[in-house]
Amino acid sequence: MRQFLMVVAFTLLTVGLFAGYSNFGIPQIEPAQPPKQEKIDLGAMTMDKFIALGEKIFNGKGTCTLCHNNLGRAPMLGGTAGLVPKRLVDPRYKGEATNVEEYLIESFVKPSAFVVAGFGKKGTNDTVSPMPDVSAGSIRLNDAEIKAVVAYLQDSGGAEVTVKIPTDAPEQTEQTEGEPRAPFETPEQAIAELGCGACHKVATEEGEVGPDLTKIGGLRDKAYLRQAILDPNADITEGFEKDQMPPDYGAQMYAQELEMMVDYLAGLK
């Protein structure tokens, strides 16, 4: 028993010496708290630049102009900011926003909160919007980006810009410059990445702007489908409008992807 206690005491002494040296023998440096999450460099951004960023997102990453254009698929947004106060008191409004900024943000993530008359999903009597939630899916704007677009809409709509430049937004994933992207492996992936579903009903997507593609293989041959992707205006299906589909998919896709898509679509019967 005595030996046992000696061993215990020796162990504790050794550990105590090590701990004591670490606590008192060397200086204690208090490390910095973790940095605030990496940002798009918003800290140094002026409101003008922030609005410009919003415009860029509106025309680019946000894919807004796909529908919000002068072809009547979705309302034009030029003056929307000025119209908001009226909409907030409209009996058809179902959201919870109390000011312009909140309304606009809400309209991005819950588009059905207010549907402009005549722009709702078919058969829903303007209660459900065909617009996707831009914070999810393939568009996936983050909070800072949404705010930038709101700032742009407020500015271009002639309303007062109330948005504050956020300081704690996650960093924008940088586009890898110059490096070719890896090719899409499956048609589903290509559909998701290229945003086909925003307009077409295809795969798991439910777009209604363009023709339903779920049975397209039974209606069209491969040559037609290939042309429809490369030059969308060459032949417009009845009931749909010209210039709706971006004409540059041919430039966005690799040849192997184009063929994969054509094969995939031709197989949908």
Next chain:
Amino acid sequence: MNLCRLKNLKGISTVLAVGILWLLAGDAFGAETASATGVTGGYGPAPDLKPSDYPQVAGVNSRVTIWIVAQLHLWFAAFVLAVPIFVFIIEAIGMRTRDKRYDDMAYEFIKVSITAYSLTAIMGGLLLFCLVLFYPDLFRYMSVIFKDSMFYYALLFFAESAVLYIYYYGWHWLQGGFRKWVHLTLGLLLNAVGTTLMLLANAWLTFMMSPAGVDPAGVFSGDAWAAIHNFLWNPINIHRFIANIAYGGSIVGAYAAFKFLTASGAQEKAHYDWMGYNANFIAICALLPLPFAGYYLAAEIYAYSQQMGITLMGGLFAWLFIIQAVLIGTLFLSANYYLWCGMGRSDGAKRYYKYIKYIAIVLIGAFLVWFTPHTLVLTNEELKALGGPYHKYLGPLGIMPAKNTAVNLMILFTALSFMFYRRANKVATVGWVKAGNAIQVALFTTGILNIFFLGVYHGYFTNTVYKVAASIPQVLTTLIVIVASVVIDSFMYRRSQEAGPLHWGRVPPRSQYALFLLAVSFTWLMGLMGYIRSGIRQHWHILDIMRDNSPDAFTPTLGYAANVVSLATILFMAMVIFVFWLSQVSGSKTLPDGYWKE
């Protein structure tokens, strides 16, 4: 022993049940993200967590809990993986020499490790449980990427247990001739399975330091091998494999020391003295190459990320390396001291006593260089006297080349201690003894000169590429000198006479405390280095991919870390002593008079 097996199975089934549950959950999660993001292939980006995503359970500090549990698991696992390695070696030695003592010792080692095995499983289960409980999102993300390897891990765990039980319970059954060979093969199999287990687990943790197979947003490419074979995987594998053996040796050494101190008879004392000596021998053999494996790992960390490298060596953690230097110095010194004390077993050792003090001087001198910090703590007066925070003479000792040189010298002289010990009881009879000695002295001389040349010339007069590159021939020099002199020794002492019988058991109790010091320092050191390795990620779960946004994501001060490590060490030592005690209890019998009806 039945009790032991039961507990063991319970531990394993906990691991499996929880693990499989979460693998399924992981799959479900994968499917969910796939549909949410529309990305096919089933992999979403790493989640961006908020502090509220981390469950707070009953006010328990989640990080400290998981830290301690993971550390305890690792210690036991290291011990349990290492013991079969040298049990295998000792059994093979026993088979070759037909000396039954080796076989008995191997059996005693494995007996110690089998209780530790069940504790390893229990700790592993607890670790998994804590991960799931405190860091569910991290675990889910990891289990999507590593679902296959986690599944095989669980399967392998079964295999490991099965082989271990046959190996242990079949020890006396599989004796003699062919059966012994079967048993040895089982030992090899046990080690193969155990090492594979370790490699898999290493992949998970190195993935968190040097993620691979995922894009910058954390979207998994689907290539599991890429994720496993990440940048730091092999450096960690090598380092851990060697360190585990040294660690296992030191713990078994402590076991023998404990038994030696409590032994009553001279014969028992002799047995445990012999056992402690062998365990220490294994620990030292593995300790010698360990600094090199450590340098390799650190260099690879530097190469992977300058930021991690500087955090590790020059920034925040630089002072932890001073503590590490103290601990490694303690290891070398206590190992040497044990060898010197052990010379008392031999009557012929007196011849070598006079050299010991020179070895000590070199060891301490090298250790002081090894210990000199890069950043000196200076009082204002000293600062003024020096004219700045740089010390003209101590400053250069603070950087890598000086420490490389110092550690090579320490290793060389530890090897020298060992050679003296081996010679202590022998008198060479071959005719070329003088020449042999001369060659050995010459070898040591040129080796030391070469180490100094490489360290000083490349360390201070060339650029960093050369500095790093020059450490390789330095290491090779050390290894060549050791191997060559051991080879010469073995020829020189062929058919040698014994100076007298070896008196096993004739060592002072002080030497046994040196063994304890070795074990405790090793445990504490592993805890500290584990913290450093994990801590250099700072506020990242997975470096640059998945941020740790929990309230505890800050990096603690050194004292705080040392206190947690100390607490964990004490917990571990308590459990280890419990294991030792169990193995003692299992061997003793009480005969109650008149209790059972006749």
Next chain:
Amino acid sequence: MRGNGYLVPFVAALVVSGALFLLMDMAVMNMQGLSLFFEP
């Protein structure tokens, strides 16, 4: 102790092992694409 039986092998071993170490240094440094003696 330092009779002929000692001095000759000592010097011989010193020269031989010194040369071998130097060769090894050069070989290892060359293998890493560097030369033993620094060329800036």
Next chain:
Amino acid sequence: MKIPKLLQAVLVLIGVYLGFILVFDVLLDAVIPSSVLAMYMFFVAAGVFMVFTFEEDGTRELVAPIKALVEEPSRRLIRNIVFVVVPVLAGAGTYFQMVPSLDAPVELRSIHPAPPTAIKVYGKRVNLLKLENPYRKFEKEDPEKFKELVAGGAKVYIQNCQYCHGDKLDGKGPYAAGLNPTPLNFQDVGTIAQLQESYLFWRIATGGPGLPKEAAPWISSMPVWQNFLSEEEIWQVILFLYDYTGRRPRSWEHDG
């Protein structure tokens, strides 16, 4: 006459202690920091203990006087004196260790704190991990141009840096004496030779205020040079620093 073992041990310790003081403080004229000396002596004492106790006879000889002091009846007077003096000495030692002094507290600066992954300089974000000196390539491609660039850097250095860092780059400029922490000595093997060029760029461009918290106390007087120098000038100065000191920047590529 043979010196008793205990006395031997004590003499060795005192000798080593005085040796350190003699060598560093007197011969080399560079005081040995007390923190380092204390740890050195601790390990020297451990080594002395090891050498004196590894064999039984020596140990017995070593502890014999102590044992005699404690046990022998004839030594009662000395024993009582020792038993009073030792605790008093220990108490006094502790007191003088703990007594508050008027000296400023000991400061510890991490001289090379870990750099951030990316910094913001000149109004743009720069990834430090990938940043390279744009002029380094001319060293091989166009030595003439490289010489010119180094000369440009030298000019920038003399106009801006030498006041503190010294015209020999040894950290002993005319104003150095007034600064604490003192300016960096680039000639020291532990400074720029250990670092990559991107690290220097970070330190020069963001100066003292750009230091992370672990490098506190935050009293470095290094100006934020991005406010005064152009990017090109900073890169040229970096070329000059390495060129003049004859050091090579840290790198992982073999450029030898």
